[in-house]
Amino acid sequence: MPIHPTLNIAIRAARRAGNLISNAMDQVDRLDITEKATNDFVTEVDRQAEESIIAVLQESFPNHGILAEENGEIPAKDGSTEYQWIV
Secondary structure, three states, rough: OOOOOHHHHHHHHHHHHHHHHHHHHHHHOOOEEEEEOOOOOHHHHHHHHHHHHHHHHHOOOOEEEEEOOOEEEEEOOOOOOEEEEOO
């Protein structure tokens, strides 16, 4: 049974981000880590992975909104509120 095209895009976005994270595993001691709030940390890898996911989603679905942890709410290019991805 074929996978729905939307799911294929989601898998592509997740794999691209996963590759970034996997490649950074060998460089943990060199990561730039920032404390956003008490006991809430973010690394440049977190940001890069999120940006990667957003780029894939926006390329494939420019009229979908996105709500992301680091980037906040990114409205759909056409202002539509029909679809929103949660990253």
